Amino acid sequence: MPIFPFIFRRNRLHRGLAVLALGLLPAMPVTAADKPLDKAAVEQIVREYLVANPEVILEALQALENREQAASTQAAKEALTANRAALEQSPTSPVGGNPKGDVTLVEFFDYNCGYCKRTHPERTAAVKGDGKVRVIYKEFPILAASSREAARAALAANRQGKYEAFHTALMSHQGRLDTDTIRRAARDVGLDVKQMEKDMGDPAIEAELKANAELAQKLGIRGTPGFVIGDTVVPGAIEADQFVNLFNAVREGRKGG
Structure with a gap:
């Protein structure tokens, strides 16, 4: 008592x-x-x-x-x-940046997330400027039904080799997504829309989204965006110089180890 x-x-x-x-x-x-x-x-x-x-x-x-x-x-x-293997080595998660990079950045995001869209150019600039960062995309649609639809479309786009172009198109869209917007973005980047819509129904894509949600929960990532860089979990939007500092910290840590 x-x-x-x-x-x-x-x-x-x-x-x-x-x-x-x-x-x-x-x-x-x-x-x-x-x-x-x-x-x-x-x-x-x-x-x-x-x-x-x-x-x-x-x-x-x-x-x-x-x-x-x-x-x-x-x-x-x-x-x-x-959960390192699930984070960095999952064969079903899209890979961008430099696939052979010496630093891995894992990003959890939602296409309807304003903070994700705000940090997208910052992250892109940092990755491009570094040139040796491997990006693992973890679709984490938690804000709306259209978020889930967009995530399934993006994973389907990955099967046509146009993931990053489609990802950037969706991240660049201002405002809420809907079915028409998603299809228009797909056409704009050269996707076969009919094939994309067919692939969106594949249970493997739904399994990927479920696995991402479970992984986020294990890591304490409850919102978007969320980043994992080395041994650091970043719960929220950050700027390009902060990404660069984290990339460098991973490399410095290896030297110290």
């Missing part, structure tokens, strides 16, 4: 206070008969201590944040190690 029922763990502040209160327990006095103080007395002691030492709350929150960050970092490293 909780000692402090008045402490709720609904947010970081409450969790920090809980950690602080538990840390104070060993220092709390007992009655002459070695019986614990009652609830009201304990609450009063904690309150008086916090009022007299408000900086302790910030210290507790910082300690909690550091602990959670360390746990999250460790969990991410373990997930990356366990």
Whole structure:
């Protein structure tokens, strides 16, 4: 049974206070008969201590944040190690950039995601400027039904050898996608639209989307875009220079190892 029922763990502040209160327990006095103080007395002691030492709350929150960050970092490293092959060697995921590059960038994205579209030219510029980065595309349609339709169309386009051209066309489109927009983009990049639509119904494509969703969950990627570069998971949009720094960090890490 909780000692402090008045402490709720609904947010970081409450969790920090809980950690602080538990840390104070060993220092709390007992009655002459070695019986614990009652609830009201304990609450009063904690309150008086916090009022007299408000900086302790910030210290507790910082300690909690550091602990959670360390746990999250460790969990991410373990997930990356366990799922490295699925991330970088899946035969069904489209490959771009330099297929023989010495650094691999894995991207999770949704064609209706504004942040994905915003970071697309930044990522493209960084990859092109480097020249030695291999890109693995992980279709992760989570925002709309048309996102899923576009993802299936893109994977079908990969079978015609036009994945990156089609991918760029969809990423460059401003606004929500629909069936007509997807077909028009397919025609514009020279796809056989009828063949694309036939391939979109292949269960293997649906299996790829399912596998990508499961992989994202394991890595803690809950939104788009999400990137994996070396041992770093980047949950969100970043700029070209940040991509470049991450590419270089992977190479430097190999030298250090």
